Amino acid sequence: MRAERRQQVRLDDAEEVLVDSGLIDADYVAAQLGTTFESPHEAARAAVHAGDVSPHPLFEAQWIGRRRSWQRLGQHPVLWYVSERRRRNRIAPHPLADPRLIFAAHPEARHHPYGALSYWLSVSGPGTPLPTRILPKKVSWGTYRAAAIEAAAAWRAEVVRDRPELVGPAPALSAGLGTSPAVTVVMSAQDAGPLVHETVASLQAQTFADWHLVAVDRGSADDTAAVLQGMAAFDDRITLVRETRCGHARALNAALEHSTAEHVAFLPLGREWLPEMLGELLAHAHHTGAAAVLAGAGAVGRDRIELVGGRPVDLTTALLRRAAIKDVGGFDESLGGSAERDLLLRLSRDHELLAVDVPVLKRPETPATGFGDDWDSVVLERQLVDWDAAAGRETSEDLVSHVLPLGIEPRRTVEWLSSVPREGSELILVGVRLRRAHHVLAASVAAIISGARFVSVPAGVSTSAATNVGISLAAGSTVLLVRPEAMPPRQPIAERLASVVHEPGVAVAQPLVVDLDGVILSAGARFSQVNPNPELFLAGLPVSDAVRIGQCEVAAPAAPMVALRTQTAVALRGLSARFSSVLAETDLGLRARQAGLGESVVVPETVITSRTPYATPEELIGAMASLRAGSATPPPDRAADLLLQAGLEVTDQRNRRISAYPEDRTAPSVLVPDLVVRSVQGIHESPPRLRWAIDIASPAASRGDRWGDTYFARSLADALERRGQHVATDRRDARERDSRDHDDVLLVLRGLDRVTPRPGLLNVEWIISHPDMISPEEVADFDLVYAASTSWSARMTREWGTTIKPLLQCTDTRWFHPDRAEPDTGPELLFVGNSRGIYRYAVRSALAIGAPLTLHGNDWTEFVEREQIASGGVANEEVGVLYASAGVVLNDHHLDMRRDSFASNRLFDAAACGARILSDRIDGLEETFSGLVLPFDNERELARLVTPPYDAFPDNATRRQIAMRIMAEHSFDKRAETLVDDAVRHLLARG
Template sequence: MRGERRRPSQVRLDDAETVLVESGLVDADYVGAQLGTTFASPEEAARAAVLAGDVSPHPLFEAQWIGRRRSWQRLGQHPVLWYVSERRRRNRIAPHPLVDPRIIFASHPEARHHPYGALSYWLSVSSAGTALPTRILPRKVSWGTYRTAAIEAAAAWRREVVHERPSLVGPAPALPTSLSTSPAVTVVMATQDDGPLVRETVASLQAQSFTDWHLVAVDRGSLDDTAAVLQGSAAFDERITVVRESRCSHAHALNVALEHGTAEHVAFLPLGRQWLPDMLASLVAHAHRSGSSAVLAGAGAVGRDRAELLAGRPVDLATALLRRAAIKDVGGFDETLGGSVERDLLLRISRHHDPLPVDVPVLRRPDPGTPDLGDDWDSVVLERQLVDWDAAGREWSEDLVTAVMPVGPEPRRTVEWLGSVPREGVELILVGVRLRRAHHVLAASIAAIISGARFVSVPTPVSMSAATNVGISRAAGSTVLLVRPEAMPPRQPIAARLAEVVREPGVALAQPLIVDLEGVVLSAGARFAAVNRHPELFLAGLPTSDAVRIGQSGVAAPAAPLVALRTEDAVALRGLDARFVSVLAETDLGLRAQQAGLGGSVVVPDAVITSRTPYALPDELIGAMSSLARSPGAPGPDRAPELLRRAGLEVTDERNRRVVADPEDPASASALVPELVVRPIQGIHESPPRLRWAIDIAAPAAQRGDRWGDTYFARSLADALEGRGQHVAIDRRDARGRDSRDHDDVLLVLRGLDRVAPRPGLLNVEWIISHPDMITPEEVAAFDHVYAASTSWAERMSREWGTTIEPLLQCTDTRWFHPDRAEPDTGPALLFVGNSRGVYRYAVRSALAIGADLTLHGNDWTEFVEREQIASGGVDNREVGVLYASAGIVLNDHHLDMRRDSFASNRLFDAAACGARILSDRIEGLEIFGGLVLPFDNEHELARLVQPPYDAFPDDAARRVIAERVMAEHSFDKRAETLVDDAVRRILARS
């Protein structure tokens, strides 16, 4: 029978308890802090952790960190039992952000064979003073220090969140003398593995002054004692009905509960929430006075109409009363949604029923004599409750920048910021709003052990803007960065740069350049049309090079998930307006700052932030623009046409683009957003001719592609082209589909791993610098002009394929590679700089085979060589020249196809420009290096050539002369000259 079916975790409950204790992955104090109790033994704590559901057994084990879609969830298995039984797969999984198995294995190779994995082994050999095995912390932190912080964070979570008691204030109307149904209210509750919270939650309902209610509690297949506790309560209170279901979604459980209700009104009481005695009476009284389908007792900026709900205003059904008929009309909760079912229900009710009034403020009663504030009453009271602006600090440190970030839904994003932001002169304040246990404890405990990081918990459900204001009021720095969770930590520090800008005269707010995950501009601020108060994201869709070309410039207002302003200005403006849940809150702040005479807004393009998400979803943007239209601030003159001309673009027209919340619903909310129509300014006839270039490379976006050789090559080439008056954008693999390529003149594909389709209407140029085996005659024929970094291959393929391929060898950046970078023979005797690329490369293998004293710099070598043989994981490209100029011998090798077809590597040109002695595998054409490059065909030759005094190579003076010739003939400047001349000639011929 279904009701008697035993789940795997039930069968193995004793096994799980035993495994937890044997593995060392149970900490009785930590479990007790989460459950608000103490345990006499680890076994007792292990059993409680297994039965309690969402409880972590150990400070360094967090199931939520491992991931969501794991087999233990499908099997109903405890995550620790799943983890310790995973064996080989487990060794690659980090069970906590502060546990890196790779670090454990590096120090304790025997940990790979431990029956319970790396963490269990590490705990068995570590003491309280042992440093945590992690790379994300800026300094070493002991295990004992973190354990203390984690226990305190868990206890604080229970105090602040589990026992949070929302209270009603404000005058409530009198209850009617008679109600239409009895019971008058059906209270619905969905539970799953919440046994420790059941009694107190139900007790708060039983303590209500309004007693005509019926509780329908649906148990979603709990594995602990939840069902038994509910049945025990129902045995002594006939108003309680318990419904048993198998594991199901939260929405399905709520719908089941609604089917068992008969009352006119429905209230929602989740586990862990406790109502004050007058809560239900106040809700019923307000519902009858207003006659509304829904009464919301919201904290702060709750949704009052459909547009504001679409904008993301918070919804908390735990303080709401809905008419059952209205819920039935719209079909109840949508069980196909993964989340946000509460907001979805209210949106559907608001579509078919009267607007949603907010008659019941949740915050404190206003002081006597407070004037009538109308619809903004709850927002103003929210500010008084959470932020006392008048008492906010007035002594801020000029040497400190405070970053304030409300904690978003993803723990990994929070941990990324904790591991990257705190530095000298920067503090991070994380503001958590009713976080889940795992996220709350991770954020609070890690913040507690990082100098310059603080965690602030707000148990009341408030908007992101209100949470940000809480952080502003706690800031110690004279400059504050307002950060939204979708902003990724910057790859380069930007706090000091933005703080410097907001100190400039006439500047109130500064925002960095915002790019998307593909590296394309998402926002460079907001611009406004003369007749449209809705903002457009300036430079959206253009390459970052256009923003850099424009430079730091004033904009109407910021539009970014990160902005900077003086803390005293933030306090004077009373922070972000609580009407804005997230998007456009910073735009409103900039407009208000301008109106208050505090200064304007600027965009700083040399500071760059990546956003994980689009700036706003359509429904969010529509609701936020509705609020912005009522903002008291007014934008200044539109400078966009003037600024775009600096980037070589001219405005030809302006149009409106319709943004629709639901394209399939003709009646859904919509708004018109202004949009500039631009075209490139023709520069072909200027002197010198100026073209817009898009350099396409195979490297991925963001930090993943930063260490690719293609990226360094493209940057140097772009600088050389810019030096000749060209406008250049570098498009990595993810950005090659950007629409703004239509504004370019030349598409230059640096052919690496990816085949790139030519862009119609542009001059399409391909430069084959590697992997010739991947090239086909059809690919070459599709381009207007083709180069190859091999003279012999270009000549042979031109004959065979009937398409002209011109030789254009690789080159060097003479800014970083020249003989004056270091004194000869003062560095490593034998040097190789390069990544393994998953191959035990010929040069490195040969050098180690002969026992040479090799200095190796690069990534991904641990599979082939011992860790102590690796000098570093990589060297900044601008510093590699120092190593080359100082080395005794520089080693080089090529991919097999590049060696066969004589594609000389970029490393040869860089090292030769430094005057280095170079040993390489044999290819044709090495004579262009004038004796600086000698080939070796086997290990015997290599052993002979690497021995001082290096008689086979020219002396120091001769090597300098050769290096200067290589610099003159094979620099990026020389290649840029060829590319521009050929492109101009072909474009003029076409036109």
């Protein structure tokens, strides 16, 4: 009792807090609960006690994070949120309520007792723009609130639905029923002899006796047919029809062919009717004229909405008009266990279904639903998608429609909503039985974004069937079919894929698919001549191999995103609903080719990341069985020829076993083809050609895109490629990829991570930063070691006994040269770089003397005022314009780099542009940069050197001459020449 009292106090507190904090919207709560409230306190009380109900359009407990701290503490999420002062200020309670933006606009919000959102609501009106970064344009709070309330009401209308009213007791049965017999009872029987007597006896015990039983024996191996034949000998109302082994639907259709009655009932072996069953259902049918009378036992479907929503079907408790069955074509014999659901759904389109409250079974049972079976998706999709209407609809040539069935994670939905370009793109979100939070969030956010639509599917269909719903609604001439595991691409790819699928002879295009480590997951599917199962082409190889091959035809796509013309997708009737998710695109590509609509291609310059592996073993085993059942024939395998373009040759083919339980040899499994490859030996070519793996410390995906190591590695890889080398750049997450065994050289650009050399390769380390992290044991493990400091290289070679060659940093002359801009036409004093979590020496000194500093970079708000930051960063290709036009460029180094004279990459970039450069002091500046770089030791010197007319620096003409020398001696091409020559020499010496 005491615990209950404490909990009640907490709930009462939450009610009061909701009202005081402003985090209660009575209209929004009412829309979710389907009611109205007279006061905010009443709405707060209902929200607290209702469980999964959001109190406010901008508060969603499911958005706050994975840890669900309030659940561990037994608190209501709102009470937890408003009481967590320290953590609350860092938590976004909704994707459209970013506390960082609120604090930036209203610093006083940090001191509000209920947090940033409460403060913002207290000072905002309906016209105030939402505090969010994810929307492409400003949207007012009033606009979003209206959309959220409408979405909540729509969710309730769809999901929280009352059962239909059932018709009560049966009316009196009419004396004149027309034809005799009045009812044909249909039975499909196979290998169930012991059940025959009890089942038929329940029919013979009916109070209504004008019936005819047509029992179809499906080639039983036991005495089922004999028992039925024996009972027919004593009751001329029983007819036995013998068939060979066949499906359930085929037997039912055979029975209907022998039917003459106006009504049909269905009695499977093992079910027993109550004596009044036929009479009561027949009375309802004659009284109402309904085509179908559904009694049901338990939670069975009694109307069209419930049937589409996935409720079980039980024809044992139904009475149907024979003419109505004939009108819709009888049972579809291709649908297996879902044929009964399909028949009722087709009947419900044009005929009345009558739900009655009549007990009908002696032993009520839960019928076999077929729910979750592949055929159920096929059946339900037929009701949800009108392909004929889709074929007749005009589409826009300028529009690409993204079709995305939603997964279970709302954050992924918001990522897509915020990432798809609005111009020329349409995003159709398809939700299948979503939870309230996800449904309302997706619907409301989509409603306020131009070009986005949310479609809710009430039935529990597969991802493929949900995709087809979106295809049928697409307004663009191109559709991109996206599965939930696909992450939004970092660069726009829709336009490129759309252009490819409109090329002659192309039906389906897929991007290159990589895993979270940046390693190829799939470049399409390939098939061997002896194995019907597909292999993921190029899986495990670096992206550079796919780029080297280029756009090419593949047997079929295998990706969580594919593109095709909308008319092609409609002509093929979309994805086969037999595939719950994986290999549906592969089947689509094979069917497109068989229909003569074109081939499948992979477009490697378009890349997407999958947040999961391509498929689990269980998914693959099931999907491959469905794929083998298809009639499409894969094209001849071109994998060997394509791999040669990447410098790899096929030496053998083998089969690899995939099993959900590898240790259990009896568990279900499949064999997939697996190519055995090795690298082509290119060292004796002219010029020599090697496979390089450049290892850098940057993390994968967008997290590492801004790192200097990433830019440096990209430029070095391009320079090596220009010298005929094959280069893959591996960020830290891809370091352990197995395909490194195909490489010749591992080049470690030593930054923050120590990397273990790879046995069998030529292991090269280039130390470009953080010399304090290097040990003698580390460099001793490498075959070749370079360092970006002349003095440190010489000293460590003497002390450690391992040769370390000096190899200074360099510049990419494509982007950094004096012709990028006119001198002195840009910023007077410039710094381009991220803070790295410290108040950097150059920036601190410049601001201390009041210099007119232009600052570009990330993570500076902790140290400088927001208005002092010109931008969060500049594209690497455009930095040269700033350097060439600046009055003076600032630079500084890490402490250990300054002490050991590791000249930064920024110095070489700015010097190649002919810029005037001020830097902290390191040895060798004059020898390397010939007066372009001057050191400053204190703020007084800095103040003198940054003051025009910059007499301490050479004039414009001289600086240009120096820049040209820097470009000639310190370019990435020059460094690539050194690396290739040294690598070839060492490999040849190895023999």
